[in-house]
Amino acid sequence: MSRETGFAIEIRERYQDVAGDRWPAAVDPQPDELLSSWLYRLAVANGVAPRSFAGVLGFCGGMWSARLDLRLPEDLAAWLGARTGVASEAISAMVMSDGALTPLLLPLRETARRSRSTWIQYCALCLANDRAPYFRRSWRLASRISCFRHGCGLRDRCPACRGGIAPFAQTDLIPHQVCARCGFDLRGAAMIFVEAAARRLERSIDDICKAEIAKSSSAIHEWVALLLRAPAVAGVGSGRPLANLSTSARIRCFERLAQRADDGPVDAVARRRRPTLAAGGRDGLIGRLVDFVDQHQRLPRSARAQPPGVDLAALLAAYGCAVRRGSRSTRRGANDGALKSLAA
Ligand SMILES: [Zn+2]
Numbered sequence: 001m002s003r004e005t006g007f008a009i010e011i012r013e014r015y016q017d018v019a020g021d022r023w024p025a026a027v028d029p030q031p032d033e034l035l036s037s038w039l040y041r042l043a044v045a046n047g048v049a050p051r052s053f054a055g056v057l058g059f060c061g062g063m064w065s066a067r068l069d070l071r072l073p074e075d076l077a078a079w080l081g082a083r084t085g086v087a088s089e090a091i092s093a094m095v096m097s098d099g100a101l102t103p104l105l106l107p108l109r110e111t112a113r114r115s116r117s118t119w120i121q122y123c124a125l126c127l128a129n130d131r132a133p134y135f136r137r138s139w140r141l142a143s144r145i146s147c148f149r150h151g152c153g154l155r156d157r158c159p160a161c162r163g164g165i166a167p168f169a170q171t172d173l174i175p176h177q178v179c180a181r182c183g184f185d186l187r188g189a190a191m192i193f194v195e196a197a198a199r200r201l202e203r204s205i206d207d208i209c210k211a212e213i214a215k216s217s218s219a220i221h222e223w224v225a226l227l228l229r230a231p232a233v234a235g236v237g238s239g240r241p242l243a244n245l246s247t248s249a250r251i252r253c254f255e256r257l258a259q260r261a262d263d264g265p266v267d268a269v270a271r272r273r274r275p276t277l278a279a280g281g282r283d284g285l286i287g288r289l290v291d292f293v294d295q296h297q298r299l300p301r302s303a304r305a306q307p308p309g310v311d312l313a314a315l316l317a318a319y320g321c322a323v324r325r326g327s328r329s330t331r332r333g334a335n336d337g338a339l340k341s342l343a344a
């Protein structure tokens with residue numbers, strides 16, 4: 001055998017030198033994805049069960065990932081960035097770091113009684129339509145009750161075992177859209193109906209939060225405090241704050257508030273006020289909302305037992321209308337007409 005016909009053997013770089021610290025499977029964050037959702041997908045893609053992945057990151061277990069959603073140390077973001085190729089800024093952006101909305105975050109609970117909130121919600125249709133199913137940051141907020149894309153109610157439990165969603169406890173290589181407790185695929189959950197008026201109210205609240213945060217308004221804190229007391233105004237949940245209620249109880253709360261805005265018993269008074277509310281624009285309305293909170297806080301407890309629900313609902317709807325007119329004049333939502341009728 002001549003030299004020319006032999007095998008050409010060439011010494012190449014060692015795999016470790018080429019790959020460095022990178023993990024084999026790359027997982028890109030999705031729009032509005034929650035950090036813990038990305039971590040579960042990352043773990044499973046790289047052959048590690050989520051529960052064991054806690055150990056990789058130096059945690060013992062429990063709701064390790066949900067706690068990281070609230071605060072991710074900078075050095076851990078950099079460490080994850082080096083192993084995944086995702087910029088540490090993009091990783092940190094998946095954290096629920098907006099302080100003004102913190103009181104609206106659903107509290108971290110591994111188990112919850114039927115009427116109480118769990119830590120996360122989901123839309124079965126979103127999960128079913130995702131190429132790579134993932135959980136959204138907005139699903140952590142108590143002010144969200146429905147999916148803006150599909151119009152159906154969110155769920156906060158597995159419909160088969162009624163337990164909260166617990167992918168942090170998953171001990172097998174099973175994706176997070178499958179219930180870690182009973183194995184039910186959450187994408188198969190039936191749609192939940194939410195009245196259109198309640199969804200309009202929810203959209204108004206979301207618009208208001210975004211507008212107030214965008215202009216760094218200090219009124220956002222009073223606004224959030226007002227939202228947390230909405231169940232007392234609606235007569236739902238025995239006076240517990242919004243973030244403590246299950247999604248179904250919050251849907252009921254929004255439906256009652258929206259109904260009061262539409263045809264409450266003091267409609268004549270509300271109607272007289274609505275043109276003033278709308279004419280006041282966004283700043284005038286937020287001022288009125290803050291006044292409403294102040295006034296409500298100064299009332300004796302006996303007076304608070306009969307809160308002016310119509311005022312709150314009308315203020316929410318009229319303010320949402322003003323926000324929409326001011327900031328989204330080019331966007332024509334299907335709900336605009338109904339909101340305008342509240343302010344007209
Ligand atoms: Zn959806």
Ligand SMILES: [Zn+2]
Nearest residue numbers: 158161179182
């Ligand atoms: Zn289940």
